[in-house]
Amino acid sequence: MSTDGALSRSRLLPTLLGILLLLMGLALLAGGIKLSMLGGSLYYLLAGIGLMVAGGLLLADRYAALSVYAVVLFASTVWALWEVGLDWWQLVPRLALLFTLGIVMLLPWFRRPLRRGDFNPVGTGVLSAAVVIAGVAALASLFTNPGEIKGQLDRDAVPGMSNTAPAMPDGDWNSYGRSAHGDRYSPLAQITPQNVSKLVPAWTFRTGDLPGPNDPGETTAENTPLKANGMLYVCTPHSQVIALDPDTGKEIWRFDPKLSTQNAANFKGWAHMTCRGVTYHDDAAYATEQSPTGTANAPVTSVCPRRIFLPTADTRLIALNADTGKMCEDFGNGGQVDLTANIGGFTPGGYYSTSPPAVTKDLVVIGGHVTDNVSTDEPSGVIRAFDVHTGKLVWNWDSGNPDDTTPIAEGKVYTRNSPNMWSMFAVDEKLGMLYLPMGNQTPDQFGGARTPESELHSAGLTALDIATGKVRWHFQFTHHDLWDMDVGGQPTLMDLKTADGVKPAVLASTKQGSIYVLDRSNGQPIVPINEIPVPQGAVEGDHTSPTQPMSDLNFVPPTLKERDMWGVTPFDQMLCRIDFKSLRYDGMFTPPSLQGSIVYPGNFGVFDWGGMSVDPVRQIAFVNPSYMAFKSKLIPAAEIAKQGPRVSETQGVQPNKGAPYGVILEALLSPMGLPCQAPAWGYVAAVDLTTHKTIWKHKNGTVRDSSPVPIPLSMGVPSLGGTFTTAGGVAFLSGTLDQYLRAYDVKNGKQLWEGRLPAGAQTTPMTYTGKDGKQYVLVVAGGHGSLGTKQGDYVIAYKLSE
Template sequence: MSTESANNGSRWLPRLMGALLLLMGLALLAGGIKLSQLGGSLYYLIAGIGFALSGILLLAQRRIALGLYGLVLLASTVWALLEVGLDWWQLVPRLAIWFAIGVVLLLPWARRPLIGPASKANTALLSVAVVASGACAVASQFTHPGEVFGELGRESSEMASAAPAMPDGEWQAYGRTEHGDRYSPLRQITPQNAYRLEEAWRIRTGDLPTENDPVELTNQNTPLKVNGMLYACTAHSRLLALDPDTGAEIWRYDPQVKSPVGTFKGFAHMTCRGVSYYDENRYVSRDGSPAPKITDAGQAVAQACPRRLYLPTADARLIAINADNGKVCEGFANQGVIDLTTGIGPFTAGGYYSTSPAAVTRDLVIIGGHVTDNESTNEPSGVIRAYDVHDGHLVWNWDSNNPDDTKPLAPGKQYSRNSANMWSIASVDEDLGMIYLPLGNQTPDQWGADRTPGAEKYSAGVVALDLATGKARWNYQFTHHDLWDMDVGSQPTLVHLKTDDGVKPAIIVPTKQGSLYVLDRRDGTPIVPIREIPTPQGAVKGDHTSPTQARSDLNLLGPELTEQAMWGATPFDQMLCRIQFRELRYEGQYTPPSEQGSLIYPGNVGVFNWGSVSVDPVRQLLFTSPNYMAFVSKMVPREQVAEGSKRESETSGVQPNTGAPYAVTMHPFMSPLGVPCQAPAWGYVAAIDLFTNKVVWKHKNGTTRDSTPVPIGLPVGVPSMGGSIVTAGGVGFLSGTLDQYLRAYDVNNGKELWSARLPAGGQATPMTYTGKDGKQYVLVTAGGHGSLGTKMGDYIIAYKLAE
């Protein structure tokens, strides 16, 4: 081979790098011009010029290209440090590609073909820049932005659980008790032995998604353990009784749910979070009081079905089932069934039913219902109804549009349309005689001009009703004139708190907006201060905003978003995210929806959602998994709505808002490459000391293993959908992260103690119980979440300590 041929062959690498840098530089330049016109950072424009010139010089085989590239890389490193400091995940899109190119340019095969003065200054400058950016990457491995490290340092607070008594090894209600604390007094599993947990058994329910199901088919069930059995429901409302030691099926009940249009595809979502349990002997054995008053019809039910389960179905029924054998309790209501559509009026298929378990008390079974968000201004009532727990007759009803008239609705009449609803789980304090309702808002979510006085008073807050009469005893609204879908999705947690003024019966209400409101549950007065803060103004034409919003001093709000907080997998989609940020309206939390498009943060999935929190009443510790994801909300004038536009789910796509002057489009704030536009972490685990109301510890939680095309588990901290539990043994459990794991944590310091890979998404709240063998089990439903995109399945899996 001739010398000329060899030289030509060796020049391909700098030419290739030159062409690549020229294209990259031009892309940055184009985007940088756009960003600068919007008032954003000038970095991309300047860097684009620098990288493009470096590319041109490399194509021309000029050695000075190395020095120029080194200068731009060094300047980029300084800029990145000034913007985000030593935050590894924020440095990656700013420097990773440029660092890698710098390393390649230092290779002999890239340097030797270059021509120009033989000075080593160019290579030295590039070397310094590469070393500097590499050193930043190394140093950032030892920092933990956004995390809090600490330890509770106490095993007991001299407080005891005020929740209703039950055997330690049982889980009798969705939140274990009607107080919704998700706390178990079991202590076999500890931080010292949790590593020994292993799978005890798994079963498959056989309930898998079909082509007739909606996108948002989810498996959010938390099974019960009571009456010597486990009880679990599936997305299609099937109910299974299982042996707690082996998972063997004891009986199964299938209500054969039906859609009025023959398919469930049009349903906004389809799930069953749980069932409710009632035992005729419970109250007598619990406090020695006489049994509840029962009608003759109820007495027959009590004798035939002394232990009952109440199953809500996706076709709006509430069915009473004998917990012993799975047979319908025929004497209850109408052949064992309450038709929840009675008095509701017309609605689209899937537009009304209960996704959550009813609350059960001595005398009542109390239930709300899901109403489809943003469908129209004429949706079904959000009425909450209390039925006799024995014979199923209607005892009272509470409708936020008609709150003072709680006597049972007369036959043939209808409840008010479009009132605020309760789609989540209520909590009950039978000693105080109150039920606490977490209320949603009046749909449409982003259009409030048509809100009723009742909605303006009660929606997006908590309401305490008198158990005997259904009358409101007190209420506290957390979001005034809600335009952001800030439904209270979390079950309130009832706990006795030790304060400077003595022990107080408290209610803790976690909310989507990141505040945890702590009130005296006797009268609704704040225990932790709540301040009314000024908020951005300027709603769309015809609507208005509240001048202030309620913010609790106890909150897990993240910092407000800035252009510097924008992220991406590369500098290019990060730049596009910065452009999007500048184009959207954003003035902080509670920025009103707009025709321009508004950035909503926290987004409508919320910091806290239906998973709520768990509270250890003995340690006075709150354990939780907050999320931080922004959404984009854009109001679309009715005349601009494209014909045939369809929603993807209640939180994505075009939402019709029929009857309002605007439709709305909503979607997560994502880069063109499908990663969030805001920097991680997007999900944490955290603990709060309820003595001091301070965060004890807070750590990133979860990996990208199941969220990217390449299954690499980057520990960025991912969102979680599902609740946590905490035990007297000092171990908390959580399974709702987007990666498919059940994890155990030391609640004193947040250390991850153990994890188990799940065969499908674990977007449900785990539970724990004692088996017939005397062993403590931890159980989780792993069935996936359709709209979150986690793997679907039909698994129930139990774990216990290895022998």
């Protein structure tokens, strides 16, 4: 073997690395020039130059390459520490690639070809020092937890406080939020922090309702089953209802409404295919109530004394016999009410109720989902109350005509495009009020043509009189909403201990991160709410509110900065920075723009329809805040056709027909499909409701099921779905992007147990007692089309092993 041949082969690695450094440097230089022209960091430009010089020296077999590279690595470490400190998930992506290449360059067989002519041991020492400093910084960052709060609740109960939600058997779950108060609190205590690790699957049921080839992209299993009447009641995305035995999961009966396609070519006409829940009504629950004369009410004679109310995706409200699953013939027209009545025209799937109705002694009350950003001529957001037995319309509240609740005349149409209520009601029958978390008037990002009536009742909480539908009070949480900040979560009712005594409270979690706490009898704030100045400068034809209300109790994230842009490599991080600096962003409530604006929190919100759960005895709230930035760009109406067709509510241009602008709305993602803003993206937290302070807050969930490599890195991921708490001191959540049901100690947030699921579970789990006297925890795992989690048709119950 010739000496020249061996030397040539030994030069191969330095040559290849030299080429790599040149290419890396060129990419950073090009991106760095653009970023610097946008007013961003000069680091990428300077690092690009340094890498190109080091690459050129390697190609020339010059030992000085090590010294130049050492300067780049050392400067990068100092810069990274200056920007993000010892934050592992931000520090390591900035340095990992440079650190790894530095180690390669220190290998003896790599350096040997460079010794000819200009050997300088200083280069090796300097590079060794730079590598060690970067490595030590990375190791030190492993022991920090930025964004987390460690704390401990020091009580098992607040003296004098109890669960004041409507009575039901302890082992039942009679309403979407367990009770009509939406508290998601169970008095069951068999499962405790000491034994929850012994939870095992008790049974699994497959509904058979799987997404089909003609279904919309957002076919979602968001159902929280009910436990009442000795059965479990489950609804599926295609509006089927299944009654199950709570101990075995065996099917008792099934009802299939045989959905109409409403003259759509197929189900792709629907924006969503969702059933969050059904509603249970039992005449016997009201039989012991006293009439105004002081005597017991006469029993109601009904063919269905126990009813399940089902909202369907084809715009019907159906009453089922809870015992048999047969339609209640005395309700409406043969067991159903046509919700298209007096609504006017809409595209198939463009109007229906995705959420369960509310029930009271005499009424079943329902709102409706309206597809966002299609046009300015969409169905009304009317709330309708029907007689719970006959299906006769008793009153209607239309936020576009809020003072007239008299049942609409035949042939008339409710106010088109008025704000809707697509989420879940809360009900206080003692006070005689319904609580409505309100949306806004579509289109979401342009409000130049909104009416005073629609502005008054949008993006806030409205309390209606149960008997008449008249407004008792209202409180707006986002003025002139241009960011899709509709109130998605069910309001939570509880009695709250305050410095002024115990007050009847309503708590509303919101997309912008505030939790508004009001006296539910009159709408007055219990926790202070302050009007804060916000960015101005709406597009022509629109305006912005000068201030927005923020609660002192909030999980509002800090304003994003360029250094918060993230990526798994310096290159996608740089591209995210370019995107960030190219968009308009003046902080929270930056108005939509033709340039494109960052919306943070994004339209999935810090809190969405999953809402929150409370422990009324301990006086705490258990929440799961998420943080995902979005971006919106207004498109002049004349240019919409050039953008291509609308694909979904977050893909393609939203046409907003009738408005001067359409909009492109999408998550702020890197070219690799990862969030541009740094993790963590999801937490679990507990709030002391007597002090309004966060007790503890921990990042939650892994990227196992959302990254190309299924590694369970605990980065904290978003969750869509709600929580529940128990008297046993254990809380549960299943809505994260990874496929787990998890249990937490409510006192300190420690994760106590997790159960691997066969599909995504963007739902709110629940708990109940079986006929065997055991406490079960149940979750529906069916996935979520919009979030891309694995889809399925699973209902899974857990209980403690013997």
